[in-house]
Amino acid sequence: MTIDLNAIKKRAEAATEGPWYYTEIDRYHISPDIEDGAEIAEAYAEHNAVFIAHARQDVPALIELVAQKQAEVERLRTQQARLIAELEKADKFSDELRAELFRQQLPGIRKIVEDCVDDRRIETMEDLKDFYAENRARKIEADREVYEAVCGMIKDMLEKRKEDD
Incomplete structure (x- = not known):
């Protein structure tokens, strides 16, 4: 599975600023500000409303975490390549x-x-x-x-x- 992290990041940045909240008035209404009333989405089940409302903070946090992990993987690959080269050099010297x-x-x-x-x-x-x-x-x-x-x-x-x- 390939994930286009940049595309996800662009979608998250284009979304209405957060945090988002949900309120219950015959359905669940998700909005960036309870007083404003500008509705982002609506859901018929509370668990979906909770998910949508938290996605505004969760997605950027996950994007950052994935970017950190990708950087760590790249750092470890570079370190591994360096260590392999050093080991080969040591074997030759031996x-x-x-x-x-x-x-x-x-x-x-x-x-x-x-x-x-x-x-x-x-x-x-x-x-x-x-x-x-x-x-x-x-x-x-x-x-x-x-x-x-x-x-x-x-x-x-x-x-x-x-x-x-």
């Missing part, structure tokens, strides 16, 4: 930090792996899995990328050893 950490850790990990292969502590991929689990437990930080890089290094080193032997 990825960059992870990549840099990986680059910094790799030489040390390579040295540990080379020593283990040279000392024949790692001779199979199963040995590598055990080595990885032990070192992770000892808080050598390694995520999936590091693990995969280490596996590649070990494979290369083991293949080279086979060629040399």
